[in-house]
Ligand code: FES
């Protein structure tokens with residue numbers, strides 16, 4: 001349970017200060033999670049998150065998470081506003097500083113913001129509401145139970161008893177905190193479950209929204225870094241004579257990730273960086289290439305790997321069956337390519353450091369900055385700015401550390417580092433390439449009796465005790481199909497290419513592989529792909545539910561002439577999803593005409609935002625399926641910009 | 652070198668290396684950060700501004716080439732979000748991360764200035780060069796049609 005307190009305004013550190021009114025602070029549950037892991041920070045608990053109700057009726061929510069387009073700012077505010085019963089039009093938000101004592105781990109990964117905030121934010125909103133009710137009851141000498149709230153007002157029994165939250169907020173701030181403020185009956189929700197407009201739209205339509213790359217600090221200089229094009233390589237020597245001759249170049253320095261050029265604007269820094277003459281020590285990956293990686297995957301898949309899932313005895317069943325099938329599927333490395341290239345701004349002053357960053361890992365950014373600056377995390381201040389897309393890339397904080405390295409070398413001067421698109425694409429942490437060898441068999445009636453999947457895929461996570469990295473096999477070892485003999489095994493196949501989260505990980509390729517191979521089994525057994533899945537998912541009601549909805553909505557089985565349909569169904573972190581794609585092939589060219597998607601993601605806070613996220617995922621997935629591939633030659637990425645790594649466009 | 656042009660309705664003189672792309676002059680020298688950097692090679696549209704009313708990629712436009720011309724950025728499209736495209740964008744709640752949207756809006760505004768009632772094909776043609784990694788394309792298309800209606804209705808939605 002989260003702790004809620006009424007806070008003395010002056011105890012809050014916040015630029016600009018907080019005006020009069022009610023300030024309700026509370027702590028968030030991640031904090032207790034940290035405590036449970038024995039990692040409780042040494043600092044005393046501080047109620048850092050807050051609701052502030054100004055005397056001008058403005059309601060400000062402090063958002064401890066980050067926003068990359070997924071709608072966190074809006075959805076979290078909706079939880080608070082619903083129970084507070086305030087006027088949505090008066091809601092403002094601010095991003096919180098990083099402070100583990102108050103907020104626990106701050107970051108947006110694994111689709112967890114709403115899940116972890118659902119209970120505490122509603123409780124905090126409800127507590128503030130009760131205090132406003134109480135303040136009005138005092139003023140009118142009325143019984144609190146006779147009063148109600150209405151979109152930012154407390155309303156009494158007589159017609160002239162109507163006071164805005166703002167006019168009550170000072171008085172409310174002097175009241176004790178109510179114990180167990182009651183929560184609304186969900187039937188009465190006016191925001192949760194409704195397609196409420198996003199809070200960040202105005203700023204994003206006017207050009208005023210501040211992304212990381214938009215940070216402007218007085219006296220700031222600009223930096224660009226040349227990194228070794230080969231993964232794992234480093235600087236051997238460099239000559240900066242020509243770079244320093246470029247107008248506007250101020251400084252050249254070597255840092256751990258390469259050679260940094262500092263200039264009076266981004267352009268000058270980038271030009272200076274181009275003029276650097278660097279000899280690289282290309283390191284152990286200098287001859288790595290995509291064909292060799294594929295071969296390594298295929299070789300590994302010849303032998304059994306670490307078992308990730310085993311039902312029945314696939315080997316025995318295969319040997320005993322006449323109707324067998326096998327197939328290999330392979331997917332390439334993929335880049336995230338968020339529209340905002342990576343960047344960070346930092347200044348090191350004496351024994352303190354301040355950074356401005358668009359990051360999915362606010363806590364991790366603070367730690368990375370501290371490490372690079374040689375300071376303790378408590379001496380680093382993190383300013384969270386909007387992210388121009390994250391997709392998992394901004395869960396890595398490499399770009400924060402290198403910015404602070406530069407800033408440390410020129411103390412007192414704020415530095416903004418901007419990666420070029422080529423930097424972004426060639427120094428990503430990629431969605432791993434992957435190879436899966438499938439085996440299957442059919443029983444006498446043509447239903448699948450055996451399904452085996454052997455995965456060869458790099459690993460960036462910690463493998464469990466038995467050698468299985470779940471991020472590599474998710475989407476396979478999580479299959480809920482009732483097939484009597486089902487085996488998934490795994491080979492760790494590292495190739496020296498950095499990999500990481502990419503809008504999930506294994507699900508992005510394994511779902512495609514598994515759905516395709518299941519269709520091969522369906523075709524071999526003469527079964528309809530939807531009928532087959534229904535049978536295999538008879539005991540998985542939520543998967544079955546979305547499958548039935550999508551089949552009905554897509555007109556399964558009756559595509560327009562010349563078009564074909566394909567279906568897939570998956571449960572990724574508790575969101576049950578089914579899709580039907582309608583495609584045609586003309587002269588070998590695939591065209592996707594329509595994608596119908598059914599999702600059951602449990603409690604929906606904002607259906608418009610969920611819809612956006614799903615559409616976004618479909619476009620992202622189609623970009624990957626139809627266009628994207630990162631290939632390696634001589635240890636380096638061959639793509640560099642959107643000409644060689646194209647993505648879906650409006651047509 | 653001093654270069655003078657009209658920027659968002661006002662006279663602007665900058666003293667910079669004339670080869671500097673307009674994008675970096677806007678962002679770094681003048682602090683107009685609404686115009687975004689996405690690729691630097693005219694491949695993504697994030698940096699789209701209007702020069703004499705035409706949608707142009709500022710990342711490949713040398714600042715010297717805009718001398719004497721009229722430049723409009725997202726900050727100058729309207730003072731109060733009243734431009735039909737901005738109103739339509741708000742009504743459709745288009746942005747997700749929002750990073751590409753300044754460019755999308757500037758390209759759409761330039762389309763509408765020339766084609767009062769754009770067809771789907773017109774929209775595809777005009778906005779093909781503007782990438783949105785968040786995949787807001789369906790909403791963008793709806794919003795452009797809506798903006799055309801707002802404009803035709805004399806600014807009333
Ligand atoms: S930054 Fe100019 S088109 Fe991409």
Ligand code: FES
Nearest residue numbers: 748749783784785
């Ligand atoms: S809204 Fe994120 S790139 Fe378009």
